[in-house]
Each structure stands twice: as C-alpha cells, then as structure tokens.
Amino acid sequence: MEAEGFGELLQQAEQLAAETEAVSELPHVERNLQEIQQAGERLRSLLSWVSVTDIFLLSLDIFHISQRLESLSAATTFEPLEPVKDTDIQGFLKNERDNALLSAIEESRRRTFLLAEEYHRESMLVQWEQVKQRVLHTLLGAGEDALDFSQDIEPSFVSDAGVPGRSALDSVEVAYGRQNVSDMWLMVKQMTDVLLVPAKDTLKSRTALDMQMAFVTQALQFLQNSYKNYTMVTVFGNLHQAQLGGVPGTYQLVRSFLNIKLPGPLPGMQDGEVEGHPVWALIYYCLRCGDLGASMQVVNRAQHQLGDFKTWFQEYMNSPDRRLAPATENKLRLHYRRVLRNCADPYKRAVYCLIGKCDIADNHGEVADKTEDYLWLKLNQVCFDDDGSSAPQDRLTLAQLQKQLLEDYGESHFSASQQPFLYFQVLFLTAQFEAAVAFLFRVERLRSHAVHVALVLYELRLLLKSSGQSAQLLSQEAGDPPMVRRLNFIRLLMLYTRKFESTDPREALQYFYFLRNEKNNQGENMFMCCVSELVIESREFDMLLGRLEKDGSRKPGVIDKFAGDTRAIITKVALEAENKGLFEEAVRLYELAKNPDKVLELMNRLLSPVIAQVSAAQSNKERLKNTAVAIAERYRTQGVAGEKSADSTFYLLLDLMTFFDEYHAGNIDRAYDVMERLKLVPLSQDSVEERVAAFRNFSDEVRHNLSEVLLATMNILFTQCKRLKGAAAGTPGRPQRSMEDRDSVRRW
Structure with missing residues (x-):
C-alpha cells in the first residue's frame, strides 16, 4: 500500500475511532493509530523483497508457518481476499496483511513467468535465425542445382571412377587431393599473376x-x-x-x-x-x-x-x-x-x-x-x-566489354549449357571472376572447380565478397561500380561442404579453415560456427576436438592443426551443444576445455531428475552415475574444484544417489546411516529449525528431490519401527542403536 493510502486510512481510522469511542463491544486495540501506521510501513518495506522462493521455503516449516497459511482463503489462487467491514479494525489489518502477502506472491510469480517467456523467446529467435540460414542455404543450393546443365555434352576432366567406401565426395572432388586440372589452372594462374603483395582493399585494387x-x-x-x-x-x-x-x-x-x-x-x-x-x-x-x-x-x-x-x-x-x-x-x-x-x-x-x-x-x-x-x-x-x-x-572500355559479354550476350549466346567451361573462360579472362565462379558453381560436375578457384582468389585478396551472409551467391551492392559483382564466399563453401561434411568431417574442416577471418550476421567467427555445427552433426568429438585421457591430459584432435587456441573452439562447440540440449556431450566438451564450473553445473542438472530412480543395467541413471563418479574421482585426484555451490551440490547429489541405491537395494540401515551423515532432513525435534534454515542454502537440484528424500526416509523409519515392535521391550542385551531408532521413529 502506498504512503498516500496509509495517510487516508489514518484519517478514516481516526474519524471512526471518534465515532465509536463509546461502543464497548468493539475489540480492544493495544496500539494507537500512529503505531498501526508505522507497523504497516515496516510490513510494506519487508514485503518488497519477498520472492516466490522465499515463500516456498517458509512453507517448509510445518510446525509454524503452515498454520498461518491455512488462514489465507485464497492461498491456492492468490486472489485478493474479500474486504471486511470498516468497524472490524483487527480484521481489516489482518486482511490487508494477507492481501499484501498474496500480492507479493502473485507479483513474483508474474515476473518469473514473464522472465521465463522472455528467455524462451530470445532462445527461439536465435535458433530460428540459425535454422533460417540453413534452410535458405539449402533452398538456394537446390535452386542452383535445378539450373544444372546437361552433363552429356562436355566430358569430366578426370576419371568418373568413384572412391570406394562411405565418402560422399565424387571423383573430381577427391582428385583435388592428388592433382589439379591443368588447362583451367593455367588460365587462373595467368590471370592472378598480377600482384606481388596482397591488396588491403580488394575493391579499390580491382578497380584501379x-x-x-x-x-x-x-x-x-x-x-x-x-x-x-x-x-x-x-x-x-x-x-x-x-x-x-x-x-x-x-x-x-x-x-x-x-x-x-x-x-x-x-x-x-x-x-x-x-x-x-x-x-x-x-x-x-x-x-x-x-x-x-x-x-x-x-x-x-x-x-x-x-x-x-x-x-x-x-x-x-x-x-x-x-x-x-x-x-x-x-x-x-x-x-x-x-x-x-x-x-x-x-x-x-x-x-x-x-x-x-x-x-x-x-x-x-x-x-x-x-x-x-x-x-x-x-x-x-x-x-x-x-x-x-x-x-x-x-x-x-573494359566495363563495356564486361557488360556486353555478361548481360547483352549472356549465357544463351555462348551456348553455356553445352559449353559451360567456355563461358567460364570468357568471364574469367575479362576479370569477371565472381560471375565466372558463380556460373561454374551451378554446374554440378564443375562445382568443385568453382570452389577451388574461389579459394585461390580469396587467398590472393582478389575476390570481392558479399558483405552479408544472407546475400545471394552473386550480388551487386549499393555504391559499387556498375559491373562489379560480389560473391557470397561463406555460402559458397557451406553449400559445397554440406553433402560430405557428415561423412568426411576432416575434409570439410579444411575448407572451413578458410572462414577463420569471416564473421556472420551476429558477429561470430564463421570458422568456429562451422566447426561447432560440424562436430555436433558428425558426432566425431574425439577425432575432431581430441579426447580426455585417464590422467586428465588431452589427446590432440584434428582441430589442433588449424587453431592455436583450441580451448576457445571447444568451448564454442560445448556452448552450442548445451543450447541444443545435448547436455551429456556438453559435459564432455566442457571438461575437455578445462571448465569445471560448467561441467559441474550441467552434471547437477543431469543428475537431479534421476537420483531417486531405481538403478538398472544400461539405464540412463547408471550411465550418468558412471560419468559422475569418473569426474569426481578425476577431480579429487587432480585437485580440481569448481564454483563452491556447484561443487557442493555435485557431491551431495552423488551421496543422495548412494542413499537411494541403498534404499532400493533394501539396505535400510546403510541408507539411514547415509542420511544421518548428510544431515539433510531433521531426524530429531531439536534439529528441525536448523535443517529448515540450512535448506535455504541448497540448490534447486537438491530441493526438487526433497519429497522423494522425505518419503524414502519415512519408509526407512517405518520399516525400522515395525522391526522394533517385534523385539521385546527392555530385553537385556538390546543394542543401544535400536533404542535410538525407536525414538527417531516416534518423533517423526
């Protein structure tokens, strides 16, 4: 309630007090109106920081707080309580207090949902942008393939014999690992032999x-x-x-x-x-x-x-x-x-x-x-x-000749469908490199030649690139001279590698290396983005990024040949895997990148839903348990520790997993001993307040399992109780532990 509201309430209360001063049946108020206003102000300031989590934790105190919440008639709906009569001051104040509590709960719940929706929306926008780019590349690639010319007129430059095995590379693409096409490369070498020092400004150099x-x-x-x-x-x-x-x-x-x-x-x-x-x-x-x-x-x-x-x-x-x-x-x-x-x-x-x-x-x-x-x-x-x-x-002029060949005459005049290499030669010899590469790329059997010519031009700083990743394969940008065309170099390589990146990730990685200095629309390094997608799609984590040995050292992968700072790339791939929900893969990658905080954070998230499950061979819980135990042993041996809260949560979840394993195996006494050492739930009346206070410090991964922990503990105590009833009361030689167990059961 705002200060103005309290002031108005004070005036009304004073007037009401004057009118009802002589009425004896009204309830006795121990505070004056000024004290009531001050108490209300203190209550309002306290409620300003109340959150859903705090309210939830308060509800765990079953001995004190539950009776208070029972009086809130709208506790399940969080709707404001009905107003009371003006003459019922105590009822009015109680009603206002309860409404303030409910308003705080509802406001916190509303903010939580709005924040969750905002995070979800931002995540979906990022994912949609990535999917949109992939779909756009695929559609453009299919459209360009649809323009493919007849393959029966001009023979291939190398043998059509394919390479046995699972490779998706054709014979021409594989041939680039062994030999080059002499005629075409003589022309490319001749036309690019014009610079001794690579140009800093390609457009300025090309148009000079x-x-x-x-x-x-x-x-x-x-x-x-x-x-x-x-x-x-x-x-x-x-x-x-x-x-x-x-x-x-x-x-x-x-x-x-x-x-x-x-x-x-x-x-x-x-x-x-x-x-x-x-x-x-x-x-x-x-x-x-x-x-x-x-x-x-x-x-x-x-x-x-x-x-x-x-x-x-x-x-x-x-x-x-x-x-x-x-x-x-x-x-x-x-x-x-x-x-x-x-x-x-x-x-x-x-x-x-x-x-x-x-x-x-x-x-x-x-x-x-x-x-x-x-x-x-x-x-x-x-x-x-x-x-x-x-x-x-x-x-x-050269520009007039270029326009005449590219636009006025065009492909039909030179019978490009029957002689694609001839038209490529016409464009390339008139310094229309980008148009020549884009044209040749549309011919499926000559696509590999186009890509490798573009790579040469790119390395020599002679290639005019599109400024945006979403641009067409061949485009013209505002401010460029009339006959200048730009090639979408990023799209060219991604379209080319798409068909074999899942079967030949090593070869795809070598092409992606050319994108090490390129950025996408979000400003991210394209080499790292392509490597991230390549690793996740091919699932070749160990081969590409390396693997972790038992002693904690990292065995190098293929990526080490291309990048000095492999940790940054591995972290990028791990983040991408995490964003895609591949948490187990992300754990392996974060551990490979020497990031224990993220390893423990994700392991806590993975372990929390399964710790209470019954273990079975080859089950999800068994796999995660083995992974967690291996990480724990490795970290303890090497003295590695993560952030304090994540570290303590991780080992607590492992202990709880041990507790449930003993419980499901029927080892009641062992399970009880584990719970007693953990001090997670109160096993005596004196420890209730202490455990409730300590529970506030536990993470959500532990809190979510509280109900299962309580149920298992109650079943253990119940089983112990039944077992104790079978023993004669006060029998000589009775173990002291049995007496303590009975006391614990009675207190529960």
Missing part, C-alpha cells in the same frame, strides 16, 4: 587503372599462348601438308599453319603475298600468336605494298602499352574510315582495327570465327585513357 590494364595484358598473353600451342599441334599433326622448314620461329610456324588453313590464294585478298600467302593473313596470325617481331618480319618483306602502315606498326610495337600516339591513331582511323571500312580483305581490316582500336562494332566474323578469337580481338581494342580524341564509336 593499372590493375585492369594488367588483367587485360594477362588475358591477351594467355589467349596468344594458347593459340600458338594450337598452331603447333595443327602443324605437327599435318607435317606433310604444312611443309615446315626454314629457321625455327613464329613466322615459319604461321607460314606452315597457313599451308593447312588457307591452301592457295583466296578472293578478296589485297596487297600481294609473302612466300605464297596473303600478307595481311600472315601479319594477323603472327599477331594472334603474340609475336610482334614475326609480324614486323612480314611487314618488312612487303613494306612497299603497305604504304604508311610500317611506320604506324613500328610505333605500335615500340609502345609499352601497345597504344599509338593520339595524332597517329587519328590518322590511322581516318584512313580506315575513308579507305578500308568496306575493304574486301577481312585480315587487313582486322589488323587495322587491332592497332588503331577502331570500329569496335565490327566483330570480324570472317577472321575471328571462334569465341577465343573474338575475345582476343576485343581485348586488344580495350582503351583505358580518355583523352577526348576518340569518338564514342571508336572507344571500348
């Missing part, structure tokens, strides 16, 4: 001018080397037709190659021939093989037929960035537009467009009839400087 120029240069070198190898294979496979001879070099190689590719003169060729082959075709294929010196050799042999081209080509060859001076470039482009745009010689037009970076709309299909040829020609036309001298139709 010098980096983009390096990517184009590396891509051109790869395409040129590949084409030169192709010409060599063609020539040496047709030596009779190729008529290879002369000084070894690119010029002789191209000349022999043209003997196979272009046998005899073709219509439309201009400016004569060199050794029986069209001059512009020789120049083009020497350029295609990446040998400017061989091209210059052809130019020198036909210089009188090429006009100003020799001068322009010399400048182009001597330029470090393979770019003509603006004035020279304008002259060449003007000459091209006026004279060569409609030229019948496709090789001549292609060569002019290459060194002059002009007419970017012409795909030169007569010459560049393969995707690699088209890509090589377009990369040669890419410009990086904007000096204003180039018309829009003569300027091709």
